[in-house]
Amino acid sequence: MQVRFRSLVIAVVLALIVGSAGTYGILQWRGDLLSPGVPLTAADRAEFEKLFRSFQTLKAQYYQPVDDAKLVDGAIGGMVQALGDPFSSYMDRSTAQQFHESLGSSFEGIGAEVKSENGKIVVVAPIKGSPAEKAGLRANDQILSVNGKSLQGMNVNDAVLLIRGKKGTVADLEIQRPGVKDVLHIKVVRDTVPLTTVDSSMVEPGIGRIAITQFNENTGKEFDDALAKLQAQGMRGLILDLRGNPGGYLEACLEIANKLIPNHGIIVQVVDRAGRKDVHRSTLDRAPFPVVALIDGGSASAAEILAAALQEAAHDPLVGQKSFGKGTVQTELDFPDGSNIKYTMAKWLTPDGNWIHQKGIQPNYPVTLPYYWQLPPLSITRPITPDSTDTSVKIMQNFLEALGYSPGRTDGYFSPQTAETLRAFQQAKGLPPTGILDPDTAMALNDAVIAKEKQSDPVMQKGIEVLKSFMKA
Template structure:
């Protein structure tokens, strides 16, 4: 307060009279005495009353109270604790219980920045090339600096079919501008298929209210098909409900074995054990990556440490805390961290992640930035986008790409060849049609050459 008084006093001295500065200071000192009290809430009440009575404009009392609550929760400095307004609380509940419209990505606060935890499988965010650990700088050219996670989410979400432009920062790459078309993000969270060698593959995209039921049905389906093994894919899974993680882990962990531990504020621990026997009597391997977080990490660690199931892939995200939410009568709520969760052997993975026993990475081209189909690239252009297009073309078998980052005549000929091979209009320019087809080709190649799943199958065969 003294610092503010001195600064304002200096400005007033420069532009008004000493008498006005003196009067302002007198008034400020009087207010300071009025809020002195051993009761911390007296200071809060006094500030509220002062603003209501003395502020030069009318202020909505509800906004003052919500601002105070929000500031209180923010002061904790915990990226997983938030005050959610009515609309934000509704959006949060939809995310774990039903479909919603948006881009399909889990975000969190990371040292004051809005960071992607993971895009959801098949979502517009995933298709646009959003990656875990990307930091969002702007939404539709509006800076999100200083915003809460919920405020940023409300900007990003929108009606199906509408576009949102994100400026993101990616480690090792720099700033990227992505234009994403919003869509309906479905409730379905479990995807099942049978892959090479009669191996069942189940991908779990998040842990919502219905995921446990979906997983049980998927296991029954694969059991009926007499698969010889199972790959459980938890990549790009941002987590969700803890009770679902426990119930789903029970489907793989022998009765009586530990699933997880919860360490409370006072240091006491609760141990959660499996109360069932495994639902599928075949070898299992789990696949994870740096987008595997929270409840997905609980499950991966539990299956490895308590059921001896191998884990393949990359080190997980590292989110080792548990949140609860308390709602207000008006529909708003406070989400806050209540405890730590520990793996069965007592390890806290927070900010460290869970390391797989078998490391496997995707091909380098899996990390290439997204190309905006709305931007045509042509001969004479020189930009990071041209470099990305060249890398994509090279990844799908076109080696004559010209000088790096420069769209020269050689690059034009390569683009013409790609267009001819794909039955596209041959223009020699990277048009919207060409860019979309190129990215689709990359995605298909990545799916056909999923090195992490191939490693999982290799491990399955070794253990079978």
């Protein structure tokens, strides 16, 4: 699909234009080529003369030979960085190549969207089913270091190069999690991350679930196939799970919205610096079934476009937590050497004209998650014995408590009562009842908590409850 945004153009990328440890969530339009640009003023020419003289001086007089390409890359990177916009960036040839490769059907890495925020590298969302998600990475986690190398003040592209890596290698991450005092240590084994973006199932008679992990070039077809399969099984209402979805192609978002937004309603409005609007409307006449969408802090950009359209244009309810809040538009400019810049050039508005940037979308039915959902998994390499104090002990105690055991305390001190409780858990799982936290016990605790989360997903449960009330109306 081609969408013309007046004379603006190139590949317009609407989403988190951020370095990604796995893939980049982008929402892209292709239109006419950008015009040659605004004519340079005398003041502009003077500034460029200063830039050119600086280049000439360093090239000729620096005490060591300089790399011309590095100087130019640094100048462009600094220019873009001076915008103070976390969604604008310069990518050299190798980084840009990784960016485009990450848009394929799979990639090697940990599988998480990240962004730069006030000089910090912050997780937007781990991709569902990715090594990052399995290791316990969460939205809004700040990555402090990778394999001992600090990311503080590092630009997002350089951080991405450190986080990504070959399948089978380990990314040892130091994490600062909002609301958690201690620094967390999470080891992620890099792997091939497939970009199958749609998962579906019947959760109850008449109620289907479709989870969209991001919007890529295949998502529209995957959604159509899933929808047809569920309807053949008697689906009369849909739970659309957009949790942890960091964004994607506009075309895919529009394709899906055209199946869900009735009455030719507005899907999204894009506004440029002159105030001109490009309004996208649905092609659907009538809603085929009631829909309830699930969102959280990892639902961003294209996911927010679809969620807002459902909430405001289709009047379908949202359940979960406030979304991420990404309401700006970026465009991509490619250079002949393979490098490119991405910079913000517009903003997008919801059907009712709301700008959700840095505010997010509030669900109609907020759901508070249990405390243990925010804890990282247990990751230990050596046994931890009683009468010791350790962050892993604190996580273990919280896990035991969540599973219905009584460790006596949750402050990280491995007390005799905690050891006795751990023995009871080990015995129930067929493990040697040593009362020592070893790697096998840690894995069993992780598995038990994950199973509990899947069985008692409060957001999904609330979504089903709300959808049933709409189906009866």
